[in-house]
Amino acid sequence: MWCVTWFLLPFLLTWPLQLALSTFPAGRPWLHQLNRWWSKLQFLGYFTPLDVRGEPHPAAVRGQPVIFCANHSSYIDIPLLFATIPGYVNIVGKAALAKVPLWGRIFRSTYLTVDRRSVVSRGRSFVECARSLRGGRDLIIFPEGSIGPAPGRVLLPFKDGAMRLAIEQQVPIVPVTMPYNHRFFPDLGARLRLRRHGLRVVFHPPIQTLGMTLADLPTLREQVWLIITSSLDPDSEPADSPFAATPPAPVRA
Structure with a gap:
């Protein structure tokens, strides 16, 4: 109950201001900072260890937009990335996010959505992503497209969109691994259940795409997939580590 409260409370307290900022373009960068x-604030309230490794913007890519390609394993993925990536970052979320009560209106006003079942939606999203990058705004993409059956352990095959964008816009890709989010906030459908468990975000070294063509896309896709996979390995933690594979006990009210 404690963690569920801290998942919802900060958002609900700031929602009126978020709604006001979402109504005009000049307010949206401030909305993202909010x-x-x-x-x-969520993660402070959880009192859970948060281990951030690497840098979102190392010197090699500072001053240019990047695409953050992250694994997708939990509903906590977006807040964790927002908390650890500085600046006015954009993100591509599934179209269903725009329909979530309260949050949906905020999300679609400031970020991007895509309905992967619709060719038109995918095309529109791709154009908007390219425009965002050309405007200097970093972009977060979950190349798996959805949460798979074994989150945090086995990645789904990647869609081509993130790699194609990076090549066509000649911007770097920063692979990101979040190996424990599914333990903290498992995908249980309509049920909301959070558990105490250490969290980790790994920002891998950037992959430069300067000079690449679409012929390099399959190789780039495999490279990103392997890099993200390399930091999943949840069973390698010592037994007394807050990140150990032992299933955590549910949080009591």
């Missing part, structure tokens, strides 16, 4: 603030 989202970053309540995301950080």
Whole structure:
């Protein structure tokens, strides 16, 4: 109950201001900073270890937009990325997010959505992503497209969109691994259940795409997939580590 409260409370407290900021374009960068603030407040309230490895913007890519390609294993993925990536970052979420009560209106005003079943929606999303990158705004993409049956252990095959964008816009890709989100906030459908468990975000070294063509896309896709996979390995933690594979006990009210 404690963790569920901290998942919902910061958002609900800031929702009126978020709604006001979402109504005009000049307010949206401030809206994102507010989202970053309540995301950080969540993790402070959880009292859970947060281990951030690497840098979102190392010197090699500083001053240019990047695409963050992250594994997708939990509903906590977006808040965790917002909390750990500085700046006015954009993100591509599934179209269903735009229909979530309260949050949906905020999300679609400031970020991007895609209905992967619709060719038109995919095409529109691709154009908007390219425009965002050309405007200097970083972009977060979950190349798996959805949460798979073995989150945190086995990645789904990647869609081509993130790699194609990176090549066509000649921007770097920063692979991101979040190996424990599914333990903290498992995908249980309509049920909302959070558990105490250490969290980790690994920002891998950037992959430069300068000079690549679409002929390099399959190789780039495999490279990103392997890099993200390399930091999943949840069973390698010591037994007394807060990140150990032992299933955590549910949080009591």
